[in-house]
Amino acid sequence: MAEIFGLGLIDPIVLSAIPNIIFADDDAEEILIAMTKEVHEKIRGYFEEIIPRYSISDFKSHFRMTRRTFQNLLETLAPSLIDWRNAEQTTDPEKQLCIAVWLLCNQEVYRSVADRFGVSINTAWRCTMKVCRALCERSGDYIRWPQGRELRRVQEEFEEISGFPNVIGAIDGCHIQISAPSENPDSYFCRKNFHSLLLQGICDANLRFINIYAGICGSVHDARVWNLSDIKEAIEVDKERYFPGDSHMLGDSAYGVQSFLMVPYKDYGNMTAVQRHYNTVLSKHRVVVERGYGLLKGRCRRLQYLYLQKIKNGSLIIAACCVLHNICLDLDDEVNEEILNELDPIEEDDLDPLENERINLPAQIKRDAIAEMLFETRRR
Numbered sequence: 001m002a003e004i005f006g007l008g009l010i011d012p013i014v015l016s017a018i019p020n021i022i023f024a025d026d027d028a029e030e031i032l033i034a035m036t037k038e039v040h041e042k043i044r045g046y047f048e049e050i051i052p053r054y055s056i057s058d059f060k061s062h063f064r065m066t067r068r069t070f071q072n073l074l075e076t077l078a079p080s081l082i083d084w085r086n087a088e089q090t091t092d093p094e095k096q097l098c099i100a101v102w103l104l105c106n107q108e109v110y111r112s113v114a115d116r117f118g119v120s121i122n123t124a125w126r127c128t129m130k131v132c133r134a135l136c137e138r139s140g141d142y143i144r145w146p147q148g149r150e151l152r153r154v155q156e157e158f159e160e161i162s163g164f165p166n167v168i169g170a171i172d173g174c175h176i177q178i179s180a181p182s183e184n185p186d187s188y189f190c191r192k193n194f195h196s197l198l199l200q201g202i203c204d205a206n207l208r209f210i211n212i213y214a215g216i217c218g219s220v221h222d223a224r225v226w227n228l229s230d231i232k233e234a235i236e237v238d239k240e241r242y243f244p245g246d247s248h249m250l251g252d253s254a255y256g257v258q259s260f261l262m263v264p265y266k267d268y269g270n271m272t273a274v275q276r277h278y279n280t281v282l283s284k285h286r287v288v289v290e291r292g293y294g295l296l297k298g299r300c301r302r303l304q305y306l307y308l309q310k311i312k313n314g315s316l317i318i319a320a321c322c323v324l325h326n327i328c329l330d331l332d333d334e335v336n337e338e339i340l341n342e343l344d345p346i347e348e349d350d351l352d353p354l355e356n357e358r359i360n361l362p363a364q365i366k367r368d369a370i371a372e373m374l375f376e377t378r379r380r
Contacts, residue, residue, distance in 0.1 A: 042118040047095050063098075064105040064299045069333045073097065073324075080134035091119070091127060099124050100131035104302045104321055129313070132320035139319060142326040143209050145242060155247065157205035162284040163374060168242075169202040169210050169249040170289040171261070173222040174296075176214075176303050176318055181311045188311075190218030197306070197314045199293075200225050201322070202249060205285075207292040208329050212322050215315030222254040235260065246366075250286045257363045262370065277378060278371035295335060296325045 051059075059067055074097050081093040099117050103110070103124065114124040146154045151168060158167035175196035181188055188195040196218030202211040213229040226232055235242050243249075243260040251263045264282055265275040297303050300321035308314050 042115050044118065047098055047117050051098065062106070063101050064301075065101070065328055065333050069328055069331045070097070070101070072331060073101075073327060076138070077131065077134045080137065081130055091123065096127040097131055100128040101324075103128050104132075104300050104317070104324065107301050107304065129316070132316050135320040135323040136316060139323050142323050142330065143212060145210050146204065151244070151247075154204045158285055158288075161205065161288075162281050163377065164250070164281050164285045165370070165373070166245070166247040167205075167250055167285055168247050169204055170286045171200065171202045171226070171249055171251045171255070172286070172289040172293070173225055173254075174199045174201060174293045175218055176314070177305050178218075178311070178314060179305075179307045181308070183311075184217075187217040187219050194218075197311075197318065198222075198225055199318055199322075200229055201289060201292065202231070203289040203292040205288055206329065207288055207295055208326050209292065209322050212319060214318040214322075222252075223256065226255060250282055252286065256360065257367055258360055259363045259366060261363075262367055265367075265371075274371050274375045277375050278367075281374050292325075296321060298335070299325060299328065 054062070056066070059070075063070060065073075074094055077097060078093040081090070081096045083090045095117065099113060099119070102108070102116075103113055106113075108116075110121050110124050114121045117124065119127075146168065154168055155166055159165055175190050175192055175194075176199055177194050177196050178188065180195045185195060188197070190196045190198075197214065198216040198218055198220060200213040200216075200222070201209050204210055211231045213225065213231065216225050216228065220228075231242075239260060248260045248262050251261050253264050253266060255261055255263050257263050262282065264279040265271055267279075271279075303318065303321055306314060306317065
């Protein structure tokens with residue numbers, strides 16, 4: 001069963017050691033069991049000599065971030081990458097971070113990356129998991145709900161898009177394609193016809209995640225993921241903290257309309273001009289979360305297809321990539337043309353709400369009022 005990353009942390013399982021190699025003699029008269037692991041030739045000096053000589057563009061192409069961002073990340077994470085009980089045997093923190101970022105930001109297989117950096121496959125895996133844990137331990141510093149002046153600034157940035165008032169974020173689900181799990185694979189088979197883990201994200205107008213919930217199996221409906229998420233429970237306990245005044249977030253038709261969640265009108269063939277205009281304006285604002293997912297997968301290419309031996313590691317890796325995404329945005333690490341050109345076209349989902357969703361009349365009245373206001377003040 002998959003572990004879920006919301007507000008908690010996941011303890012990953014390290015891959016089992018490579019078994020010893022069995023050799024047989026030419027006469028097949030006896031079998032000798034090798035007492036040492038098979039030796040694989042590694043690339044010498046790649047980390048020590050080649051990477052330091054990378055040009056600015058080459059470094060960003062491979063690591064999907066600038067050297068400045070990488071150094072900032074290293075200063076932040078280094079204390080967590082040293083085993084103080086055995087510091088002399090710890091892989092250099094900079095090398096650990098290089099290995100992990102390379103693996104998260106590329107689709108290269110572990111064996112190839114291990115050879116590139118002159119380490120074993122197990123070491124490459126351990127480095128990646130250690131960096132992912134360190135990122136997730138600091139998730140609260142980078143993935144946080146806006147408050148005070150920051151919240152007002154977010155609302156103003158959303159309103160500048162196309163006039164939709166009082167928006168704090170846009171919510172949507174994203175399928176992270178994974179290898180078929182060995183247990184209950186059908187539970188992870190999604191409507192897009194592949195196995196996946198779901199990431200629920202809420203983004204601000206600058207494509208930053210202000211909340212994430214990762215690890216639900218891919219067959220689950222977006223609205224049900226929302227009902228299971230920590231943020232929904234937190235809002236029910238203290239709505240005013242998350243949506244002060246008349247504020248709200250935006251979602252697609254998979255979610256039911258609520259006072260803090262504005263969604264499109266469903267088109268049954270009888271929509272009014274006011275409703276159609278409302279849907280158009282909402283779509284222009286809500287697209288930020290889809291662009292956020294596109295940028296996330298463009299920077300952390302591992303999320304385009306995530307091979308997992310242990311399904312419980314999936315939520316940790318996904319959450320770590322979201323933290324990395326926000327760090328890069330916080331440091332104004334601009335997206336270059338190569339990343340933008342690799343992004344897949346955004347696919348619009350057209351999920352129906354869950355059948356047992358109750359009608360929320362006050363929320364519908366609020367939506368109607370916003371729709372009328374947007375229509376009356378539409379830009380010509």
